[in-house]
Amino acid sequence: MNALRLLRAASLPSLCGALLSSAGACDRLPGRPESAQVAQEGSPEWTAHVFNTSCRGCHAQGSEGAAVPLMDNAYWRAATDEQVTQAVLHGQGVLMPAFGPTVGGPFTPSQASALTRGMRALWGGGAVRSPEMSGTVVAGNATNGKAIFDVACAACHGANGSSGSVTDPMYLRLVSDQGLWTAVVAGRRALGSPAWNEPMPGRPNGLTTTEVADVVAYLSSERPRSMSEMQP
């Protein structure tokens, strides 16, 4: 019974103690949900970790990964930082998930731009070539675009092309205009898709900004605006 009495005597003060100390130390308690990441934000290790767990599944390198390979220099020679941060925070098109806080994603805006800078530090190198991207697609002329497409692209992407259609409505439903712009400008060498910000045989300057805008406008005009438009 003595032990019991002792316990009883001790329980109330210790309870109060626990409550008080938790109140005092509230900001430092381990259970408090964190809004910030722990690792040194923006460091190469941090960037690699975040990228490997959150992005690499879709954006790898060479012919690996289904979306534009962010580990390749070609992309960074074509894109600006603000565009990348924008895509990370708000997503892009149908298949790029948003990672920003407005959708409950894991990244704060400052983390998103730290990630962008970190990625450029790892894989960037070299200035951004024209026609660069700025986060908004330049409006183009679809009729001119069709003409350029017939000359520059149809050999690979036309009816008898070997590389598959890029005017297929199903395909176009899944890719944003920005995504088309990137596909044309940065290309994807490892899969046989040329980069049009580089000299091409017969086109020492590749495609100009206006020409790319026109081609994208043409492809965009082929995209059905609703599902019902797609039914044959």
Place this chain on the structure above:
Amino acid sequence: MKAPRMFGVAIDWVESRTGAVAFIAPLLTHHVPRNAKWWYVFGSATLMFFTIQIVTGVCLATLYAPSAAEAWESLRYIDQQVPFGWMLRALHGWSSNAMVVMMAIHMLQVFLHASYKFPRELNWVTGVFLLFTVLALAFTGQVMRWDQDAYWGLGIGASIADRVPLIGNQVRGLLLGGPIIGGETLSRFFALHVFVLPGAAIGLVGLHLALIMKNGISEMPKPGATVEPATYRAEYEQRMEKDGVPFYPDAAQRDMVFCGACLVLLVVLAAVYGPFGPGGQPDPTLIDTNPRPDYPFLWIFGAVSLLPPASETAVMLVAPLVGVLVLVAVPFLANAGERAPSRRPGMVLVAALAVMAVAALTWEGKTSPWSPVMDGWSALPTPSHFLTGRTPLEVQGANVFQFAQCRNCHSLNGLGGERGPALDAIATRMTADQLMRQIQQGDGNMPAFGRNLDSAQMTALVSFLTTLRPEFEAPAVIPGAQLPLPVRQMPGEVATPVAAGTQ
């Protein structure tokens, strides 16, 4: 007038009008068995956690916005902005789990000591109903987080409701407030979680306590001291008269010490581990492939994952009913005779088996089949040889494959989840039609993606999957059937950039 005297007058005044003292005094002074030592504290601790749930729950209800659009945001607001808000959520969450655990221990103790025998059969039955009410509170509470776990839990609940023969659709509609999980669903579960179920629980707790007062607290079982319904009551009363101790302070102080310790533990857990969730926002287009039901339900998921798919419907619908019936029947099957565990080895074995089964299934639910590779979709790139030589549509199909988190359950090139079969050579086993059906309708433990993928995503995905086969193996065909999508011959090499656009 001196203060104590004024107090006495006030008490008398209230007493003469309400009879409150006459009602409360026996609650405190009634005699309980002297030997009922520490074994009997678990019920009180359960009650304490229940009280905490009500207090923290009322506080949370003042801060929480029960609308689909705001619920998730309001939890983040409580966590980040409201002083001690996160602590409130943590206490509510941890106390909920603690209550379930404490209740299970209490139930186990009652079962082992056969305290449910005459005249306490209904104590047990109300307890069983309380168990299910509290589990329902835990489930609806998880839904309140309105994150992806909640979404998934609801999806599974809805698909169980769907299995009910004949009225499945109606049951589902009643549960969700419509054919799909939407704004109505949250309001419905909110009403259940804060009005209906707590009301039921409070009523049942009252009944449970009234029965305890009526029938008295059972004595420690002694081998040979059997329960004879004809004489038990008289003997019990005699013994209490002679040998009992008043509940307060003798037994109550043990309860207080134990509850105090539980409370300290609760505060520590809440402070160290923080609140549960909310996880990612629920987004109907993203099927979260890592369904993590809260702890009290993990064992059910473990059991389901072990079932052969064909038996699922029968088991999912029948097992809960059988469970309730068996539990309710316990005191009626044996309400007299020996109570000591040493004289009831069979029952001890049953209890031990039940504990081990729940523990093993919880482990199962926590680990193997319900543990897809969480970040497979965003961490494991589609291998090169499944992308080279593909059309842009097929490449987008690979994007859909990652985006829809198929990779979390299905491996490619040996990397990815192993919950479902590897899909490296799926095109040799399934035609485009079969693939489409599999993805739309799901099968066994594969979730139905249905309307979560629109027709463009589905077309791209299926056209990607139909390229997944070794170079020299023929694609699957149904004899005589027409393939809706032409299957291309895969070129072995990368298309080389020829001088295009020069003309």
